[in-house]
Amino acid sequence: MRWNLEFGDHGVVGWWPDAIFNDLAGMADYVDWGGQVFTPTNIPSPPMGSGNAKLYDDTSKDACCEQITILDENSREQHIKTKAMLDVIQYDVIDEGNVGGPYQHLVLYGGAGGHIGN
Structure with a gap:
């Protein structure tokens, strides 16, 4: 396999x-997937996606991943809703689930950045 x-x-x-x-x-x-931004210690983190401080829930303004598909052992689509896990408040993720149309399963993400961590 x-x-x-x-x-x-x-x-x-x-x-x-x-x-x-x-x-x-x-x-x-x-199933797990994700993304991250990186900067050296004590340097503010960069914007993610479109850089919007708060998501607009709009694909013309927010970065997105679309047509996310999970297949089972028989190659059948399984419609699931993901759970967002964030470690800093400067970023946001919205899983719209299956919205139909050309987007199908849609996840919006972004944020202004500016987090200083170590």
């Missing part, structure tokens, strides 16, 4: 053998 990453009409763009995952030799119980 292998774990595939597919991208739109491009098909499989990456894959990983199940042997490199200790707990995923069979099937997965959940």
Whole structure:
């Protein structure tokens, strides 16, 4: 078995053998994905996405990922809603779930940045 990453009409763009995952030799119980920004210690973090301080819930103003699809072991789509996990308040994520139309599963993200951490 292998774990595939597919991208739109491009098909499989990456894959990983199940042997490199200790707990995923069979099937997965959940799916994780995410993003991050980085700066050296004591330097304010950069903007993420469109850089809006608060999301507008609007794809013309916010950065987004669309057509996110999870397939089960029989290659059937599973419609799920994700749980956002943020470690700084300068960024935001909104999972709209399956909104239909060209977007399908839509996740909006962004933020002004400016967090100083260590």
